[in-house]
Amino acid sequence: MRKITSVTAMIALMVVLSAFCPAAFADRENTLTAGAEKNEPKPSKELAQKESGKVRYPIMSGKVEVIAVTESLPPVSEDQRHRCRESGEEWLCYIHPEFDLIVKTGQESFVLSTMPCGGIRSIEEAVSRIKEGTRWKCDHLFVPTDCGCGNFVHCNRLEVFTIRGGRLIHVGSNAELPDEDCFFYDIEQIGVDGISFASHAVFPVVMREEAGRFVVDLDRTWEKNKGLYEKEGERIEQLENQSAEKHFETLLRPFLFRAALAAYCNRMEELRKGLQEAALTLDEEQFEIIDDIAFHVRPGGVPASVR
Secondary structure, X not given: OOOEEEEOOOOOOOOOOOOOOOOHHHHHHHHOEEOOOOOOOOOOXXXXXXXXXXXXXXXXXXXXXXXXXEEOOOOOOHHHHHHHHHHOOHHHHOOOOOEEXXXXXXXXXXEEEEEOXXXXXXXXXXXXXXXXXXXXXXXEEXXXXXXXXXXOOOOOEEEXXXXXXXXXXXXXXXXXXXXXXXXXXXXXXXXXXXXXXHHOEEEEEEEEEEOOEEEEOHHHXXXXXXXXXXXXXXXXXXXXXXXXXXXXXXXXXXXXXXXXHHHHOOOHHHHHHHHHHHHHHOOHHHHHHHHHHHHHOOOOOOOHHHO
């Protein structure tokens, strides 16, 4: 039996990614720890404070304080950028600083890890990007984190915090800021071992916050993806009408998406019909994959990077 994989992520209706991100999110429990930084000195509002080789930058102050801590790195010089461009390896023209982000209020704190991506030429530029992405909305604080230009679904994240009963709570992480009705969004990715990422089912998930945790709204998630579900059904009809021999995953892909979405949203009637059609259309190995998806997907499971 194949192993079902389910992971999360930036919001998009369909995202197809094929490389694993090597940086901070490989083990979120090791990079997001409560109480790891206590009794931190209040940083200056204008100047970073240097301590034991580290540089501390204030990101946000107020009821919750956010501080970025990193090694001091010199900016990229014009001469260095010129040599990089001539060599054809332009990525060498930039620096790749790693930061600890301390999110704290009173004696409670959390530590995040991030490596800002995308043409960073100085520490100050990286800090500016972190500041731009750190904001309050819907009574929640969003702190951006990045795994260093990886193209994994859950590389660029927003870590979400709130205050309940005077305590700082880490709610989880998601892909983008909430909408005006304060619903949160993330990406679910469902596949099986042995098939490419291109054939995984990838779809947006709608969540709400309850008692300091994210809860998936199954009805809203289904409605948001219903158009994609129907489009994949049309794709199946097109493939069935083609007489040419098809690649193993070409026909598998739309069946997998529809089965994964229906199972995730607990749409039993759609799932039953989809399995019947798959049994009549796919070969035995392909159908086993779809059947495994239908059996193993947990309805409304919060995407892995959010837990």
